[in-house]
Amino acid sequence: MITFDAVTKRYPDGTVAVDGLSLEAPTGEITVFVGPSGCGKTTSLRMINRMIDATEGQILLDGVPVQGIDPPTLRRGIGYVIQQAGLFPHRRIVDNVATVPYLLGWDRRKARARAMELLERVGLDSALARRYPFQLSGGQQQRVGVARALAADPPVLLMDEPFSAVDPVVRTSLQDELLRLQAELNKTIVFVTHDIDEAIKLGDRVAVLRVGGRLAQLADPKTLLSDPADDFVREFLGRDRGIRRLQFVSTAGLRLRTDLTVEEGFGGGTAEPWALVVSADGAPVGWVADARPDVLEPFGTFVHGRDSMRSALDAALLSPSGCAVGVDENGKVVGVATREALDEALAEAADG
Amino acid sequence: MSWLIAFFDWLVEFFGDPARWSGPDGIPARLLEHLEFSALALALAVLIAVPLGLLIGHTGRGEVVVVVSANLARALPTLGLLVMFVLLLGAASVWPVIIPLVLLAVPPILVNTFEGIKGVDPELRDAAYGMGLRGGQVLGRVLVPVALPLILLGCRLSAIQVVATTTVAAYTGLGGLGRFIIDGFATKDYARVVGGSVLIVLFALVVQILFALAQRVTVSPGVSRRLKVR
Ligand SMILES: Nc1ncnc2c1ncn2[C@@H]1O[C@H](COP(=O)(O)OP(=O)(O)O)[C@@H](O)[C@H]1O
Ligand SMILES: [Mg+2]
Numbered sequence: 001m002i003t004f005d006a007v008t009k010r011y012p013d014g015t016v017a018v019d020g021l022s023l024e025a026p027t028g029e030i031t032v033f034v035g036p037s038g039c040g041k042t043t044s045l046r047m048i049n050r051m052i053d054a055t056e057g058q059i060l061l062d063g064v065p066v067q068g069i070d071p072p073t074l075r076r077g078i079g080y081v082i083q084q085a086g087l088f089p090h091r092r093i094v095d096n097v098a099t100v101p102y103l104l105g106w107d108r109r110k111a112r113a114r115a116m117e118l119l120e121r122v123g124l125d126s127a128l129a130r131r132y133p134f135q136l137s138g139g140q141q142q143r144v145g146v147a148r149a150l151a152a153d154p155p156v157l158l159m160d161e162p163f164s165a166v167d168p169v170v171r172t173s174l175q176d177e178l179l180r181l182q183a184e185l186n187k188t189i190v191f192v193t194h195d196i197d198e199a200i201k202l203g204d205r206v207a208v209l210r211v212g213g214r215l216a217q218l219a220d221p222k223t224l225l226s227d228p229a230d231d232f233v234r235e236f237l238g239r240d241r242g243i244r245r246l247q248f249v250s251t252a253g254l255r256l257r258t259d260l261t262v263e264e265g266f267g268g269g270t271a272e273p274w275a276l277v278v279s280a281d282g283a284p285v286g287w288v289a290d291a292r293p294d295v296l297e298p299f300g301t302f303v304h305g306r307d308s309m310r311s312a313l314d315a316a317l318l319s320p321s322g323c324a325v326g327v328d329e330n331g332k333v334v335g336v337a338t339r340e341a342l343d344e345a346l347a348e349a350a351d352g
Numbered sequence: 353m354s355w356l357i358a359f360f361d362w363l364v365e366f367f368g369d370p371a372r373w374s375g376p377d378g379i380p381a382r383l384l385e386h387l388e389f390s391a392l393a394l395a396l397a398v399l400i401a402v403p404l405g406l407l408i409g410h411t412g413r414g415e416v417v418v419v420v421s422a423n424l425a426r427a428l429p430t431l432g433l434l435v436m437f438v439l440l441l442g443a444a445s446v447w448p449v450i451i452p453l454v455l456l457a458v459p460p461i462l463v464n465t466f467e468g469i470k471g472v473d474p475e476l477r478d479a480a481y482g483m484g485l486r487g488g489q490v491l492g493r494v495l496v497p498v499a500l501p502l503i504l505l506g507c508r509l510s511a512i513q514v515v516a517t518t519t520v521a522a523y524t525g526l527g528g529l530g531r532f533i534i535d536g537f538a539t540k541d542y543a544r545v546v547g548g549s550v551l552i553v554l555f556a557l558v559v560q561i562l563f564a565l566a567q568r569v570t571v572s573p574g575v576s577r578r579l580k581v582r
Contacts, residue, residue: 076484086479090497090572099483132574
């Protein structure tokens with residue numbers, strides 16, 4: 001656990017970057033620091049591994065004040081990932097990843113073997129190991145940065161806007177990858193971002209900071225969206241807070257109808273205005289309107305019980321039928337959520 | 353075209369004379385002297401300027417030394433210095449020649465080493481410290497390999513200058529390839545002048561090539577980006 005105890009950072013020029021910050025980043029969870037540019041996120045993060053020293057207050061790692069630990073020793077036990085990856089250009093990828101193991105005096109073979117294992121873990125082809133950083137794309141470099149931070153298996157990982165310099169598609173896959181890794185590794189992660197969507201997606205807990213380095217609110221993402229502490233947080237969360245909150249509402253309780261599916265070759269003639277055509281192996285094929293049974297209309301799916309209400313609503317909006325197709329993990333249709341069912345679920349979500 | 357023919361005649365006369373290839377005033381002996389003076393001066397300059405440049409670039413303290421040295425290099429007349437040191441120290445030893453050569457060779461190495469280290473991407477330096485490298489490790493394992501092309505460039509510039517300026521050492525009565533030129537002019541033996549100049553140019557070319565090779569061997573392909581992106 002990382003504890004901030006009334007931490008203040010005043011730079012020599014008088015700027016107060018962090019002001020009386022007290023919070024805890026619990027073991028095995030992702031704590032996100034989010035806030036507008038210049039609010040003191042980076043400063044807060046870098047005080048944990050003593051890249052910056054606090055002016056007042058103290059930071060504790062599992063109860064031990066970091067001020068008492070020699071900075072290089074402290075840093076070797078804390079993974080650190082930065083925006084531009086900061087890979088060593090003169091070293092091959094495998095040796096970049098093995099940086100901290102080498103520093104810790106592991107023998108070369110063991111360090112390299114560990115590096116290869118981590119490259120695979122972060123989803124990089126082992127053929128990249130012998131390349132130099134300039135031969136990799138930005139997204140690949142960022143993955144290497146994560147692998148390097150994990151190499152000596154530190155319990156704590158600090159990440160400073162690690163994904164903000166890559167394009168949105170790559171960013172999404174890096175975020176998913178991080179969540180997948182975290183499910184396996186259970187690190188104590190402090191993640192800095194200015195992007196509230198990223199904060200909500202990744203954080204177990206989100207600390208919203210305001211300019212001047214004061215904590216505005218610390219809460220889990222769902223609470224943050226439903227109960228912002230004040231106008232600053234509300235404004236920072238943005239306009240579509242309600243929709244985004246649906247991301248945390250499960251579809252497990254969503255009522256599905258199973259009587260709206262028909263087989264391929266259906267010629268019309270049910271009492272319903274819309275029917276879902278399902279192939280022999282259970283996959284959805286398309287919607288047909290009763291009036292025009294020969295025209296297949298588009299459909300949207302969500303994995304029932306796993307995906308959120310936001311996905312279900314999105315699926316419904318993708319189809320002229322206004323219904324969302326619930327599928328199982330294998331993509332087989334398990335039922336259809338009609339507008340009425342979605343309505344009920346939304347009403348429930350709005351209440352609680 | 354007659355001057356070209358005369359030029360080649362002189363070359364043939366100079367290099368073709370078997371007497372030129374032996375004795376204390378022969379080509380091998382003069383070449384060796386030239387090499388000795390240049391190598392000694394360059395080695396001393398490297399020993400002084402590289403550590404100093406690394407230290408100043410890494411700590412950011414003492415930048416004024418770099419600035420002053422760069423300006424002095426432009427302001428000081430090498431020949432003047434040479435004559436002054438010979439007058440001060442006498443012409444009995446090599447030092448009156450070596451000291452000005454070293455003074456001449458230090459600034460390019462110092463400035464380039466300093467700039468090379470200081471110019472390393474701050475993010476990279478930051479990442480190195482963030483991984484837990486200590487100050488000396490950051491310098492030795494990250495900054496120097498990344499700044500190496502500039503450090504070598506400084507050494508190469510100095511080497512070329514030293515090789516060229518060592519020619520002037522002949523004025524003080526010392527040896528080296530400059531002797532051919534000075535003695536040639538004194539005796540109106542133009543074959544000797546031309547032959548000596550050609551030797552100096554070749555010498556400088558070889559130095560260039562050696563540095564290019566050293567660069568290839570010591571600079572990581574990740575820094576020189578010599579490899580193609582596969
Ligand atoms: N080395 C420094 N010296 C003086 N002021 C600084 C320094 N680093 C950051 N600041 C100031 O401290 C505040 C917080 O900076 P930072 O922690 O980088 O914010 P963020 O990461 O949230 O964008 C800003 O006002 C910034 O200008
Ligand atoms: Mg920042």
